[in-house]
Amino acid sequence: MNEDKNYNMPWLCDKCKRELVLKKVKVRYLEGNFEVDLPKCPECNMVFIDEEMAVGKMLEVEKELEGK
Template sequence: MAQYVNNDEFSHWRCDKCNCELELKKVVVSYLEGSFPVDLPVCKNCGQVFIPESLAIHKMLEIEQQMEDK
């Protein structure tokens, strides 16, 4: 399972709704005809996912582009 987020990238973020810390957990992400599990920070209580900016604009974009050319 891929892990793209380090602890220090989300340790200062909390779920505002639940006032709860985040923890790395398996989340399924999908695009076009592919889906795969990734370890992402989520709220321990409600499961709300946190995608850090650096992940979105680098690795996720790269994977999106690769999948688009398949």
């Protein structure tokens, strides 16, 4: 099994016409710097964030960092 492949992922990069792969991606907010596995285009590096992640975990971490 190819670990880079993000299975059950129906989204493609529209520009590069490539399937997305799970890769470590740097995210940062205020004083926080993290690396998380996120689907991205292997060619242009555009990172995919879905709604559940944005209004769920990401929002939670944002609020947490804002409270520090």
